[in-house]
Amino acid sequence: MNRKQPLAVIVGPTAGGKTAIAVELAKRLGGEVISADSVAVYTGLDIGSAKPTKAERQGIPHHMIDCADPAESFTVSDYQQRARAAIEGVHSRGNLPILAGGTGLYVNAVISDLGFTDAGRDEAFRLEWVKRERELPGSAYAALEKADQKRAKELHRNDFQRVLRALEVFHLTGRPMSEQNGDFQKSESPYRLAVAGLTMPRELLYARIEQRVDQMLSNGLVLEVQGLLDAGLDPNAPSLQGLGYKEIIAYLAGKQTLEQAVELIRQNTRRFAKRQLTWFRRDARTVWFDVSECSKPALADRIEDFFEHALQ
RNA sequence: GCCUCGGUAGCUCAGUCGGUAGAGCAAGGGACUGAAAAUCCCUGUGUCGGUGGUUCGAUUCCACUCUGAGGCA
DSSP states (O other): OOOOOEEEEEEOOTTSSHHHHHHHHHHHHTEEEEEOOTTTTBTTOOTTTTOOOHHHHTTOOEESSSOBOTTSOOOHHHHHHHHHHHHHHHHHTTOEEEEEESOHHHHHHHHSOOOOOSOOOOHHHHHHHHHHHHHSTTHHHHHHHHHOHHHHHHSOTTOHHHHHHHHHHHHHHSSOHHHHOOOTTTOOOSSEEEEEEEEOOHHHHHHHHHHHHHHHHHTTHHHHHHHHHHTTOOTTSGGGGSTTHHHHHHHHTTSSOHHHHHHHHHHHHHHHHHHHHHHHHHOTTEEEEEGGGSOHHHHHHHHHHHHHHHTO
16 A cells, blocks of 8 residues: 655744744755745745745755746646645655745645646636626625525625635636535645644744844845836736735835835734734644744754654 | 813724713734635723712712823913
């Protein structure tokens, strides 16, 4: 009987120390890092995404970083395919893949048996509905109630982004989205899994976020954004809707002061970290490690121990 | 020194013709299947500045007091 391949996973809120611990464990366990970060996939978005530098990577191979053009939109489904291929590559080299990142949906797309429908995107269809919704708010949800009652019940009528996607799937396939997607909470993982969650007291996390934002600024975040815009990147591109980018763009457009932009980045990052915690807490497979409870080497010891036992 | 207007949720304020109070923002919690760093939902007990007085009952009225802003000397 074929045994599933092992996959070590490190999740947690932004600025929580995932990168450093992932590299440390890769060194100890003979691993390679698979990033699970929806912004670090884009080339050129380096500072704002806190992409690990060459020095921080310490010679450990990192996958799923710089693999998409920021002018194009990169989706979960793209991520799933390519990340799984990357993991297979790591296995074929006899190494341990370490999936590390804070984008919950991306992590789930890899570690759960999450099957995406074949339906891609239909931009014309989307534009049409955006227009209709503006003219008659609530019409998209009303249409979904007719097309896919089950999905409509799962969604809130105001969650236009999801309502629209469900409509799009029905439009492209002629079948309700709710019939095409399994319940990923109940699905079995394709891998032998060990999921470590990094956590710390909220107060400490927020202090670290503040530090990180200051660091990004002194590393030249404003110049990075200016450079991307100068290179012709559309400020409305999905890649630039990320934290830190949209606020700086608003500053460069003269819509707010730099101080306001920075304060907004801090606040939005705190909120984002909160949402990340909500996501990872929900997954019962996550085993939590409090970073503030011990020294860095001791933390690495504990997680190394956990991975070794859980992945046996 | 005198006069006026304030002191109510972490912040800015509303309100109670006397029956112990509510908005916005902040914050917290939750959801999450092709934009996910996105999108969306839910959540308001606080010595009503302090001490006395009147009253069945005071955050509300009265007195004193502390404190902030402005004005007059």
